[in-house]
Amino acid sequence: MDATVNPAVRQGQGIFSRYRRVDTITKLTVIAATVIALIYILLPIFWMLKSSFQTAAEIKQLPPKWIPDQIRLDSYQDINLLIPIWRYIFNSIYVSAAAALLATLIGTSAAYVLSRFRFPGMTLILVTILVTQLIPPITRVFPLYALIQDAGLLNTYTGLILSYAGFSLPFSILLLKGYFESSCPPEIEEAALVDGCSYISTFLRIILPISLPGLAAVTIFTFLNAWNDFLWASLLLNSSEMKTIQVGIGDLTAEGGGTRYVSMFMAACVLATVPALIMFIFVQRWLVSGLTSGSVK
Amino acid sequence: MSTISVRNVTKKYGAVTAIPDLSLEVTKGEFIVLVGPSGCGKSTLLRMLAGLESITEGEVAIDGEVVNNMMPRQRNIAMVFQSYALYPHMTVAGNMGFSLKLDGADKAEVAERVNEVAKILALDSLLDRKPAQLSGGQRQRVAMGRSIVRDPSVFLFDEPLSNLDAKLRVQMRAEIKSLHNRLGTTIVYVTHDQIEAMTMADRIVVMNAGTIEQVGAPLDLYDQPANRFVAEFLGSPSMNLIDGTISDSGTVVLGSGLELPLGASLRAGAEVTLGIRPEYISLSDTGGMKVRCMVSVIEPTGPATILVVEMGDEKVTIEVTGRVAHRVGDFIDIWMAKEHCHLFDTSSGIRLDQ
Numbered sequence: 001m002d003a004t005v006n007p008a009v010r011q012g013q014g015i016f017s018r019y020r021r022v023d024t025i026t027k028l029t030v031i032a033a034t035v036i037a038l039i040y041i042l043l044p045i046f047w048m049l050k051s052s053f054q055t056a057a058e059i060k061q062l063p064p065k066w067i068p069d070q071i072r073l074d075s076y077q078d079i080n081l082l083i084p085i086w087r088y089i090f091n092s093i094y095v096s097a098a099a100a101l102l103a104t105l106i107g108t109s110a111a112y113v114l115s116r117f118r119f120p121g122m123t124l125i126l127v128t129i130l131v132t133q134l135i136p137p138i139t140r141v142f143p144l145y146a147l148i149q150d151a152g153l154l155n156t157y158t159g160l161i162l163s164y165a166g167f168s169l170p171f172s173i174l175l176l177k178g179y180f181e182s183s184c185p186p187e188i189e190e191a192a193l194v195d196g197c198s199y200i201s202t203f204l205r206i207i208l209p210i211s212l213p214g215l216a217a218v219t220i221f222t223f224l225n226a227w228n229d230f231l232w233a234s235l236l237l238n239s240s241e242m243k244t245i246q247v248g249i250g251d252l253t254a255e256g257g258g259t260r261y262v263s264m265f266m267a268a269c270v271l272a273t274v275p276a277l278i279m280f281i282f283v284q285r286w287l288v289s290g291l292t293s294g295s296v297k
Numbered sequence: 298m299s300t301i302s303v304r305n306v307t308k309k310y311g312a313v314t315a316i317p318d319l320s321l322e323v324t325k326g327e328f329i330v331l332v333g334p335s336g337c338g339k340s341t342l343l344r345m346l347a348g349l350e351s352i353t354e355g356e357v358a359i360d361g362e363v364v365n366n367m368m369p370r371q372r373n374i375a376m377v378f379q380s381y382a383l384y385p386h387m388t389v390a391g392n393m394g395f396s397l398k399l400d401g402a403d404k405a406e407v408a409e410r411v412n413e414v415a416k417i418l419a420l421d422s423l424l425d426r427k428p429a430q431l432s433g434g435q436r437q438r439v440a441m442g443r444s445i446v447r448d449p450s451v452f453l454f455d456e457p458l459s460n461l462d463a464k465l466r467v468q469m470r471a472e473i474k475s476l477h478n479r480l481g482t483t484i485v486y487v488t489h490d491q492i493e494a495m496t497m498a499d500r501i502v503v504m505n506a507g508t509i510e511q512v513g514a515p516l517d518l519y520d521q522p523a524n525r526f527v528a529e530f531l532g533s534p535s536m537n538l539i540d541g542t543i544s545d546s547g548t549v550v551l552g553s554g555l556e557l558p559l560g561a562s563l564r565a566g567a568e569v570t571l572g573i574r575p576e577y578i579s580l581s582d583t584g585g586m587k588v589r590c591m592v593s594v595i596e597p598t599g600p601a602t603i604l605v606v607e608m609g610d611e612k613v614t615i616e617v618t619g620r621v622a623h624r625v626g627d628f629i630d631i632w633m634a635k636e637h638c639h640l641f642d643t644s645s646g647i648r649l650d651q
Contacts, residue, residue, distance in 0.1 A: 185380060
C-alpha cells in the first residue's frame with residue numbers, strides 16, 4: 001500500500017503550521033515582556049553602579065550620561081571619611097547572620113516536631129503561627145519596642161537579633177514543616193532506625209543532609225530580611241558605632257548623600273548590596289530547590 | 298534464620314484497639330505472608346516486629362529473646378518499605394552499605410559486601426547512581442539490597458511491590474522468592490494482594506480487623522477456607538457466595554427458590570451461604586448439579602473466559618478455560634461440582650462442611 005501525504009501538511013500550510021505561528025508570536029510576546037520587566041528592575045541598579053564611578057557633576061548632567069567616561073574609584077575610597085562603612089557592614093553581617101542562625105535552629109526544631117508528631121493543641125499552634133503573618137508589621141512597633149525596653153535589650157545586638165529571628169520564624173516554620181513532610185517522609189527515618197541509627201544519628205546523618213535546601217531557604221530568607229531592614233535597626237539601636245549599613249546609609253542621606261556626596265552615597269549603596277548578593281549567588285541553587293520542594297511530590 | 302513468637306499481642310491507639318490479643322509462631326526460614334484488606338492491622342503487626350511501633354500488651358520474641366523494649370537496630374532485622382525509603386542524598390552503594398558502615402565495618406569490607414549483593418540483584422552497574430536516577434524496579438532492588446547486605450536474621454517486607462507496574466511486580470515476586478530460596482532467611486511479608494500471598498508464601502496469615510482469620514499453606518486456605526471471609530478474600534475472581542436455607546429434605550434452597558441437593562446433615566431451617574469457586578462451575582456436563590441460567594457478562598482474558606450468569610436473582614461468576622461461543626442474553630446450562638461446594642453459617646460465617 002502506498003503512503004500518501006496531505007499536500008497542505010507537506011507544504012506546511014496545515015492546521016499545525018497555524019499553531020506553530022501562534023506559538024512563535026506567544027514566545028516573542030513573552031520574551032518582550034521579560035526584557036521590559038528586566039529593564040524596569042535592573043535600571044535603578046545600573047544607575048546606582050554607574051553613578052558610583054562618576055563625579056557628582058557627571059551624575060547630574062543632562063541628558064544623563066549612561067556610560068562613565070572614566071571608571072573612578074574615589075567614591076569607594078572617600079566614603080569611609082563620611083561614615084564608618086566597614087564597621088556598619090560588619091555590624092549588619094553580624095546581626096543578619098546571627099538572626100539567620102537562630103531562626104533556622106528554632107524553626108527547624110519547631111517544624112520538625114509539627115511535621116512528625118500529633119499532640120493536643122497542635123492545630124491551635126499552627127493557626128496562631130499563620131495568624132501572626134496576617135497582622136500588619138507596623139502594628140508591632142509599640143508592643144515590641146516596649147518589650148525590648150522592659151527586657152533591658154534596647155541598644156543591644158541581642159534585642160535586634162531576637163526581633164529579626166522572631167519576624168522570620170512563622171514563615172520559616174511553615175516552609176520547613178512543608179519541606180519535612182514532602183521531602184523527608186517518616187519511612188526514611190524508620191529505615192535509618194532499622195539500619196542501625198539512633199534518633200540523634202538519624203537526624204544528623206539522614207534528616208539534616210536531606211533538608212539542606214529547606215534550611216538554606218530559611219537561612220537566606222532571614223538573612224536578607226535582617227540585612228535589608230531599616231525600621232527596627234533605627235528604632236532599637238541608637239549608639240553610632242552599633243548602626244547597621246542600612247541605617248548608616250540613611251544617615252548619609254541626611255548629610256548631603258543626595259546632593260553633594262551623591263557619588264559616595266551610590267558607592268555606599270553598592271557596597272551594601274554586595275554581601276547580600278554574594279550570599280544569594282552562593283546559595284541560590286539551594287534556595288530555589290528549597291522553595292519549590294514542597295509544591296510537587 | 299530465626300524464629301518469631303508473637304504472644305497475646307495487643308495494640309491500642311488511645312481508645313481504639315487496632316490488634317486485640319494476637320498470637321502467631323513463625324518457624325526458622327519460613328516465608329510467611331500477612332494478608333488482609335487495608336486497615337486490618339497487618340502493617341501494624343509488622344511494625345511491632347520491627348520495633349517501629351510500641352506493643353501495648355503481650356510479647357514479641359525473636360529466637361526466644363523478648364524484644365519488646367529493644368530498638369529496631371538491636372533486633373537484627375531488616376525491613377523493605379512500600380515507598381522504598383532510600384536515602385536520596387546517598388548513591389546506591391551508599392544506601393546499601395550504610396548499615397555496615399554504622400556497624401563499624403571497614404571500607405574494603407563494606408565495598409566487598411555491597412558488590413557481592415549488587416551482583417545478585419543486577420545492580421552492579423548502578424552503584425554510583427542516586428535513587429532519583431533509578432526506575433521503580435531498580436529502586437525496589439536497592440531497597441532489597443540494603444536489607445540483604447546486613448545478613449539479618451529476619452526480613453520484613455511491607456507491601457514492597459505495590460508501587461510497581463503489573464509486569465514488574467510479577468518479575469520482582471519471582472526474584473524475592475528465589476532470594477528466599479537462596480538465603481533461607483525467615484521472611485515476614487505484608488501484602489493486600491492475595492495473588493502475591495498465594496504465589497510466595499510457605500504459610501499465609503489471613504487477617505481481618507486486627508485478628509487472624511486463618512493460618513495455613515496457600516492451597517489449604519484456598520481449598521478449605523475456615524470461614525466466609527477467607528473464602529471471599531483468597532482467589533480471583535473470588536468465590537461465589539449465595540445465601541440460602543436448609544430444607545426439611547436436607548437440600549439447600551437458595552433465595553430464588555432454586556433447590557440444590559447439599560447440606561443433608563444440617564438442621565432444617567438453618568440459614569446457610571453456599572460457596573463455590575468460579576473454576577468449579579462447568580459449561581459442560583461434568584456430573585455436578587445442573588442449573589439453568591442466563592449469561593449477563595462475558596470477559597475473555599485470553600487463556601480463560603470469565604462469565605457472569607444470572608441464576609434467579611443471584612449473579613454467579615464462572616471461569617472456563619479457553620473461549621466460549623455464547624453471547625450475552627443466552628440461556629445456558631451450568632454444572633456445579635458438588636465436591637467443591639462449601640456451606641457457611643450465614644450469621645457467623647464459619648464453614649459448616651469441615
